[in-house]
Amino acid sequence: MILLFNIGFLEISAVDMADIALVSILLYQVYKLMRGSVAVKIFLGFLSLYLTYLVVKAAEMELLSAILGQFMGVGVLAAIILFQQEIRKFLLIIGKSTALNRENIMKNFPWKRAADNREFSITPIIEAAKTLGGSNTGALIVFSKSSELKFYAESGDLIDAYVSKRLLLSIFNKNSPLHDGAAIIYRGKIKAARCILPVTEQDNLPAQFGLRHRAAIGMSEATDTLILIVSEETGQISLAKNGRILHNLSSQELRTKINQYLYEDVDWTEENVPSVKEQKKNKKQEVKNVA
Template structure:
């Protein structure tokens, strides 16, 4: 093999190396999407930016603090996210870490939305109180731990059965994580907003409270009136019709990348907002 051929082999090897690294990074980001690790990643970027600014402008004290945060932060990350690392290694061992495709995920989301709509319609007609919170980008692991772990496939029958009065799991919220019922009978933080209508009870305050600290979407069925409400981004939408509920869930969960801000703008003037 000539010297020129050897250079070509090295050049091609470098290209393959770079492509493989980008592929692994892309898949890793897709894997942590929807978990608390996303917020952690944002925090790391903020610390790095502050460290860079402190070095440029000679802010020695601030730079020392950021350096300590970086030095000890990686150890803290390993301790805090030990369950996530363990799950990733287990899936890597099973060969399932990179197996999810966009089409299958969209199909699962569609089935989940239809199950929620069907269950909500059934419970609203019979005035069965319900509280269903759907995790999005911000992780809800802390709130899942307050309830009874299920890790079950989302179905209308399961949701209805959970909220039937006088059953062990009916009191509390159901949290859906990654298209599965993660837990039931969960405790959500109550909103302390003074602008909430006095006629609304604990379910609505809990739904509004979780929307203030996460980007989740929460569906509420009133036990007193059978009316359907929904919270997102710290706002409460009351008296939502089934068509409006279907439109919002489909836009926000299934087609968020296509609808962008148009869906939110259209939604804001079509429902009654309170809180």
């Protein structure tokens, strides 16, 4: 063990520094997962309960200590139940980045690389989104590049058809039995329509975001997907990923973001994606500059 320095009677080694660094990274990732969600309040409540338990135990209040001790005894199980969505997302990030991931192993083979590089045209999707927005027809489209999302696809009607503008317009037509729900696109095919998506628990979303936007954000929190939303009220087009949303996008911006997700794997962080208020302010500034 390599000794670096001493702090009083403590001996700090290189292993200790590495340990502290890894724990700091882990805590930061947990903070990023819970930031802006109701899980933060649940965590603070759970922490307050634990601190209360420590206080009453130190004060030798036996009855209250026994009651709170029962809660603390199942603390790990309770944390898994309360934070199952955040744990799922954390494990999803680890599974996506690990070298043992099946997708990372298979893409090293030449024939697999050739299959992955076979791009499909997103122009029909862009054109369909413009048409739907122009007629104030709501739509919800999920893009997946690493999974068929069978669990969510089976909640709707399986289609397995190549993407086309007319097919998308037919699905989201207000008189269509398939319009109420999401369409899932995987490798150039519409796998299913009328799919049910999980709804986000974030409580700080703008009031104009209805159930369609909340379902898109919830899906982006639970899976590694990109979700396109066409607002039924305003006709505006938005994209959601990693629990964050880009609002009121132009056709060119929409094309760029979808291509980045499908082929460049650009990460959406808080620094890269401004808040909805900042996005509105930037749009107004762009209009003033053009004028």
